Amino acid sequence: MCFKAKRLFGLALGPVLMLLSAVALAAGGEVSQVNMTPGVTEVGKEIYNLHMLILWICVVIGVGVFGVMFYSIYAHRKSKGHEPATFHESTKVEIAWTVIPFFILIGMAFPATSTLLKIYDNDDAEMDVLVTGYQWKWKYEYLNEQGENVSFFSNLRTSQSEIYNVEDKGEHYLLEVDEPLVLPADTKVRFLVTANDVIHSWWVPELAVKKDAVPGFINEAWTRTAQEGVFRGQCAELCGKDHGFMPIVVNVVSEDEYAQWLDTKQAEAAQIKELMAQTFSMDELMERGKAVYERNCLACHGGGGEGGVGTAIAGSAIATGALPGHLEIGVNGVPGTAMQAFGGQLNDVDMAAVITYQRNAFGNNMGDMVQPIDVFNFKKG
Amino acid sequence: MGDHHHGPAKGITRWLFTTNHKDIGTMYLWFSFAMFILGGAFAMIIRAELFQPGMQLVEPAFFNQMTTLHGLVMVFGAIMPSFVGLANWMIPLMIGAPDMALPRMNNWSFWILPPTFLMLASTLFMEGGAPAFGWTFYAPLSTTYAPPSVTLFIFSVHVLGLSSIMGSINIIATVMNMRAPGMTYMKMPLFVWTWLITAFLLVAVMPVLAGAVTMMLMDIHFGTSFFSAAGGGDPVLFQHIFWFFGHPEVYIIILPAFGVVSQIIPAFSRKPLFGYDSMVYATAAIAFLSFIVWAHHMYTVGMPVAGELFFMYATMLIAVPTGVKVFNWISTMWRGSLTFETPMLFSIGFLILFTIGGFTGLMLSIAPADFQYHDSYFVVAHFHYVMVAGAVFSMTAAIYYWLPKWCGRMYNEAMGKTHFWISFVGFNLAFFPQHFVGLAGMPRRIPDYALQFADFNMMSSIGAFIYGASQILFLYNVIATIVSGKPTSDEKVWDGAEGLEWTVATPAPYHTFETPPRIDPAHAHS
Structure with missing residues (x-):
């Protein structure tokens, strides 16, 4: 009997070790990201902290619950000659395990509510960008009170030969576009998100923005980051055949660079007029x-x-x-x-x-x- | 019931015309297993394509057809009919009834299923291909932009709904009217209770789904604009209607699984279920809450903040009754006399993995965090933990648990345990890494992905192949049991099992409880 129990334990341990070593292998070879990014915005960091808080609460509860279960599996087995108890129903215990989780949930609800209200605070935006989802590309339009709007489409730049394994895949495979969205740093940017055909969803994890682009509706989202850099994302809502091939690239630059870029874009628009x-x-x-x-x-x-x-x-x-x-x-x-x-x-x-x-x-x-x-x-x- | 003790008819007509709950249950179970293999084959294609970055085997358009059909076939073809089959077999046996209340309707509700799935699968060979808009078929991708096969899809959904509603009415009528004398509601086995509540959910929400697809049909063929903004309609309306069906639907799938586990854990703990009453109330509470949380699937769709808060709070509340259930199962095991036969292993597997799925569910309920989780692989991991490790593991446990009663033969225990361990390892290898890639930013339903997701996707594919292969062992074990398993005639196959089904002969005769059994009033629920 004892032998059988040991074998069973060995059986249980094997797969767990296998799983862990596989994870270690994957993590060791190259650094594979395993967690949510805190991103580069205040809201993103708040979301990340909230995510970690809930995760740790779950881990603590999980350790408790599984601890009791595994102890029972270890100690209360028939093969060890454990006689079954006959107890059941205990109003006190049952009230406790109903009420305590309820209070834990209330504890979670407070930070969740405050972060949600921040996400929804679209006031005082310093500039607006209209984001329109198309099958299968994004259109960005800078709504400008002075002068003309600047607008352009942003298409996947990865070549078909990379996708079909003819050429080697580049560093930013599937996450590169011909024209990125350019935004000034340290500016509250409001995104007005809509779609031309089916529903898309504009998601840039590091900016902590995900908003569905719904035809006929204009949704609002916003971001502000002090950090310059290139941030990449993808369409998150199934939108047909090339749903996996309409990435988003946001280039956050200094205010000067942004002004310069805007001038170039306006000059380009004037050039097209000439060409016409x-x-x-x-x-x-x-x-x-x-x-x-x-x-x-x-x-x-x-x-x-x-x-x-x-x-x-x-x-x-x-x-x-x-x-x-x-x-x-x-x-x-x-x-x-x-x-x-x-x-x-x-x-x-x-x-x-x-x-x-x-x-x-x-x-x-x-x-x-x-x-x-x-x-x-x-x-x- | 004119002439007693006649056996089944011979040949194919036995199955075509049968009104016997055991025959119909058997057909449901075999049909659902066939669908499980078909849906699994689609999943294997998906995982093979995602084995490495770059397009490998199939084109993106076909990939979308695979994800769509995988979801539809697994939900409507494999999981739901398997639990209806189990209900057919076990509810009459558990409540001491001779058969289901409406046996002819029972026959029909099964027999309309196979042609429907044949029709749905045939869309793969149509011009324009099979439906490719995901099992959630959001408009307008599923209306204006859908392939022509969408009309057959709509018809299929209608017939599936019809079958589910008939099955549910039958279960409600049986449970309410055909319990043996003395079996009060609060003495019914929990499997019967969870199915009774599930049946009410089905009757409530299947017509809503029918409404949604009818509106799609009108939009596509009759010039209406329910879901088209250009014609004054509203694409978001579709999502509200769909999830008003869809959220209760996920509880329709999981509640009978709760019932199964609540039968098996006490049996192999040799100890009564800790809190029968609170289990019943928790099931009812989950069912009620399932109607007021649907929009947590739509946090990023652009709802007003008040709506977001309401759905977030309501969703978080589900953790309370779900916790009650988990605590109850563990208290049942506590200080029992545990043995670990295959049904118990799958039930413990269910308990661990479903709880993990519950935790990620709680994380997903937090609306601000969901802005990062939504439509990522984190969601895919979450719902496979509750659907596969929840519903499918418990269904597998049920098969091993009751198979000896059904066919009077024991399955091969060593092979059963091997099946469990391979499934358990394969499943976790397939779906645990999906949490990581999801959090790292990989959207769901994409046929190709950026290079940083490559390692975990390869692991995931290997795990999926292992899990898929383990089902062949399962099929072999079940067939070998039926054909040549060690015969047993013990009425009570498991020494710790309780309930009326263990009082009839083994194998269960074609007709049981032709005279209702007597329920000892002092004897508690099983």
């Missing part, structure tokens, strides 16, 4: 169009225009049909489907280029060209 008046050659349009296609169309329509979530473009009736029909789909999308209206997402130069590209690539060879002015005129009607 120009006429491009076929080669120029095809080159620009290919880049635009890969950023915006490829996810659904495939690298060779063969289709996927979206319809095929190679040999399609639209891309090989009359030009206005093609522009209509590109600019206004197809309501009620996943084909978005790109008229508001692409500037006229990019729209002209991508339409030209679709009509001439993938063996479509239509031979016709679209100039920015054509797009402009089409939009005007």
Whole structure:
């Protein structure tokens, strides 16, 4: 009997050790993060402390509860000849284990409530950024009282060949974008979060912000950090095929750098306006169009225009049909489907280029060209 | 009941036309096991894809179909029908009834299930693929942006709801009307109590789910805009309706599991359950609270702060009755005379792992912290601790516990224990590291991940494969028992077991309790 008990204990110990050594191995090889980040904001640190407080309360209760259980498993076994007691029901004990947890919960509720109220305090923001979730990218718009709004899309920068294991994966694999959100340090920034198609969720753990982006609603969140740096996050709400491929990168810089960056962005916007008046050659349009296609169309329509979530473009009736029909789909999308209206997402130069590209690539060879002015005129009607 | 003592019909018609609660229970159990294997196969594909960073085996669109079908099949095809099967087998035996109250409806509520899941699985081969919007199917991803197969999905959900409601009505009617004379409510075994409360929950919330999918159907095909902001609707409304069903749903899954464990722990502790009355009240309290906490699944959706506070406080309260249950089980073991046969091992496994799932549940209830936990792998770890280590472990315990009574043969104990240890290790290896990657910032439902999550994901995949493989041992053990297990004719297979089911012959005859048993008024509940 004694032998049996020992064997059972050995059986129990083995897996526990195995699990621990596996954890140690994983933690030893490279530093794998195992806990929530305190982040770089005051609210983030408060959330972290709250998380640790509840965790430790759970650990203490767990040690007590499991301690009693394991002692019982060890001492009160039949193989040791333990005779069963017959006690049951004890009003005193039962009241105690109902009331004591209740008070522990009240103790947890106080710090939780105070942190929650801070998260919800959106007042006195010094600047507003409109964050819009698209399938599968983010759009950032700096709402500016003086001068024009600056707005741009932020797409995944990791290449398909990294994702499909052709090339080695870079350091920030899947957590890098072509244009990060740039924010000034030490400024209370209010995010107005919404979506264009399905529900997304804007999450940057180090800024302690997670807010669902719901089409038709504008949610509010805020952050303030003194620390400059690059902070990375991801979409947290399942939003379709490429949900795992729409990261968020926030670049927090000094106020001077921020002002400089804002100037550059405004100059770029002015440059695009100039380009819109120009006429491009076929080669120029095809080159620009290919880049635009890969950023915006490829996810659904495939690298060779063969289709996927979206319809095929190679040999399609639209891309090989009359030009206005093609522009209509590109600019206004197809309501009620996943084909978005790109008229508001692409500037006229990019729209002209991508339409030209679709009509001439993938063996479509239509031979016709679209100039920015054509797009402009089409939009005007 | 015209001619007594006739046996089952022969051939396939026995199963097609049966109204016998034991036959129907058996079919439910086999069907749910088949679904468990199917849902498990989907999980294996998910874990194989996540074994390493980079896209490995499947495309992102197919990955989403896998996560969706895995959730739907496990919840609606494996766990729920398995407990309905157990209820069919055990409730009449436990309350001294000859059969379920509504035996013909019983047949129907089972037989509509297999075609429904066939239909749901067939969507994998449709153009546009199977549903790919998660088992929570949030609009508008599941309406405007859904593949055409969503309509079949909606029809499936309707039929599943129909089956669940019929099953529940049957259980309520049986428990209320067919208890043996002298078996008062407060003498019923806890498994019967937990199922009675579960059945009421099902009848209350399944129509809500039906409402949600009907609104989806209208949005997709009939031009309404319940969930489309562009037409004046509200996508968040969908989440409120879904979770008003969905939160009670998770208790629908776990309450019968509580019942099972409350039968098994006293049996192998050779000591009565510590606080029967408080267990009944705690179950009822959990059921009540389940209706007023749904929005804790939606802390980041943009609710007003007053709403957040209400749902946070209400959710935290659930810890109280849940704690009462855990304390009760442990007090039952305290100073008992414990042995560790396979059903007891799985029950203790349940107790430890469910408690861990309860702790992470308490952490998740804290709204401000949930802003970091929400939709991360921390949530995935949490609900697998309560769903797998909770519901599935207790179901496995139940099979080992009652199988000898059902078929009159003993299972192989060494193989059963091996099954437990492999399951226990595999499960923890699969899901414990998911707490870490979740806290470190890995969102759920992604087919590929950043490099810092690689180690733990590989561990998790290895654990999942081990846990999956252990189920083959389980299947083998069960079949070997039925075919060639050591025969036993002891009425009481386990020396510490209590209850009416242990007073009938072993194996349980086709018809039992044709005359109701006498319940000794002095004898307490089992």
